[in-house]
Amino acid sequence: MMNDPGSRGPTRLFGALWLPAMLLLCSCVDPNQPGSGVPGPDDDDAVVDDGTPRMTFEPEVVQAGALEVIFTSLRNFELGDDATVCCSSEHVRFYQTVEELSAQYLDLLFYFGLRGDGPAEWGIETGGIQVVGEFDIQPLGDVPELAPGLAAGTASLPQAGAFDVFTFEVLEPNSFVSIQAANMTADQHPWLWVFEDDGITSVINAGLEMMGNYGTPALGFWAEEPGSYFLRIDENDDDAGSDDWICDVDLLVTAAGDALPHTEMEPNDIAEGWQELGTFAPGIHRVTGVAATAGHDANDDLSGDLDVFWFQLDARAFVEFELTWEGGDDLDAMLYQGTPSQVELGYGSSRAISYGMATPDKPETAGLLLPAGSYVVEVGNWDGAPDVPWTIDLRVIPMDFEPETR
Numbered sequence: 195m196m197n198d199p200g201s202r203g204p205t206r207l208f209g210a211l212w213l214p215a216m217l218l219l220c221s222c223v224d225p226n227q228p229g230s231g232v233p234g235p236d237d238d239d240a241v242v243d244d245g246t247p248r249m250t251f252e253p254e255v256v257q258a259g260a261l262e263v264i265f266t267s268l269r270n271f272e273l274g275d276d277a278t279v280c281c282s283s284e285h286v287r288f289y290q291t292v293e294e295l296s297a298q299y300l301d302l303l304f305y306f307g308l309r310g311d312g313p314a315e316w317g318i319e320t321g322g323i324q325v326v327g328e329f330d331i332q333p334l335g336d337v338p339e340l341a342p343g344l345a346a347g348t349a350s351l352p353q354a355g356a357f358d359v360f361t362f363e364v365l366e367p368n369s370f371v372s373i374q375a376a377n378m379t380a381d382q383h384p385w386l387w388v389f390e391d392d393g394i395t396s397v398i399n400a401g402l403e404m405m406g407n408y409g410t411p412a413l414g415f416w417a418e419e420p421g422s423y424f425l426r427i428d429e430n431d432d433d434a435g436s437d438d439w440i441c442d443v444d445l446l447v448t449a450a451g452d453a454l455p456h457t458e459m460e461p462n463d464i465a466e467g468w469q470e471l472g473t474f475a476p477g478i479h480r481v482t483g484v485a486a487t488a489g490h491d492a493n494d495d496l497s498g499d500l501d502v503f504w505f506q507l508d509a510r511a512f513v514e515f516e517l518t519w520e521g522g523d524d525l526d527a528m529l530y531q532g533t534p535s536q537v538e539l540g541y542g543s544s545r546a547i548s549y550g551m552a553t554p555d556k557p558e559t560a561g562l563l564l565p566a567g568s569y570v571v572e573v574g575n576w577d578g579a580p581d582v583p584w585t586i587d588l589r590v591i592p593m594d595f596e597p598e599t600r
């Protein structure tokens with residue numbers, strides 16, 4: 195499928211709203227500018243340059259759980275087109291691609307896992323030559339555990355750049371997890387990020403596909419199996435954080451239940467025939483159908499058999515979508531907000547709310563916090579054989595926290 199900005203990858207992690215600011219981090223610093231505070235290539239740094247390729251980080255002492263820009267300098271090492279990350283400790287994540295880098299002095303964005311503790315390294319290889327730099331990760335202290343409830347806990351960010359961390363458990367398989375930050379002022383913009391028990395594998399980030407929902411920090415996910423998780427909270431506004439920056443953290447864990455089946459009914463290609471599936475209550479709604487023909491037109495719009503249905507939400511929900519199919523074709527799904535009389539299909543539609551399932555990936559997935567309303571889902575085969583059976587799961591995760599029970 196076309197290379198659209200919603201495609202998954204390292205950049206997708208943080209979501210469209212966050213990313214432009216973060217991309218600034220790729221820009222290079224001119225080390226010879228007066229007042230840059232950056233050592234230039236002519237500075238000796240009390241180290242005799244014997245021509246050995248090397249890489250240094252500043253700072254090199256970092257905190258477990260930190261998402262931090264690290265000033266990185268390369269000596270006697272030229273980045274080539276074939277540059278790759280060669281060496282990375284398990285608690286170090288790098289959120290750019292090496293192919294984007296092209297300088298001796300770089301501001302690089304790293305995340306250090308919540309279970310990081312002690313020496314860690316990260317390096318680049320190009321032309322058969324490696325440079326490896328070292329970090330010293332300071333471990334987290336005790337992390338409080340959240341028990342489900344309103345509020346399950348209180349987050350505090352006592353100064354700019356601070357983050358807060360909790361753990362929680364999901365005890366039963368096939369559970370929905372609903373999380374929100376609440377009870378705060380309009381100046382607070384908490385950013386929620388859930389990790390697996392390893393402290394570094396991202397489960398969901400509130401930046402993901404939150405179109406139009408900036409400032410509503412709430413998310414959900416489906417836990418197929420029991421497990422332990424970390425919740426990390428920081429501020430969207432880098433300058434925020436103070437003694438009075440606190441908010442409640444609400445946590446609900448509910449049973450997802452068995453998938454509720456729906457089958458496509460043809461003809462469902464044009465708006466008058468789009469299939470109405472009614473109100474989707476919290477639960478797993480499984481829609482199945484067949485892409486009878488494949489194809490797309492010069493505008494990159496699907497042009498084969500279009501399978502279109504619509505549903506309603508009576509209350510705000512976080513909806514996870516997962517589209518899969520038989521064989522090696524390239525099925526896509528597009529999401530729109532509105533009723534059939536309001537929605538026009540296609541790229542650039544004013545009603546489109548996600549292109550996250552129009553990628554080369556299989557399965558195609560998306561997750562969105564959706565207000566109550568009507569939604570249209572379009573499924574089609576971008577390219578491939580006729581008669582491809584497909585299945586799309588819509589996991590409607592409840593987000594109707596009841597404030598009166600707080």
Ligand SMILES: [Ca+2]
Pocket residue numbers: 458460483484485486499500501
């Ligand atoms: Ca069909």
Ligand SMILES: [Ca+2]
Pocket residue numbers: 460461462463499500501502
């Ligand atoms: Ca159809």
Ligand SMILES: [Ca+2]
Pocket residue numbers: 195524525526551552553554555558576
């Ligand atoms: Ca696809």
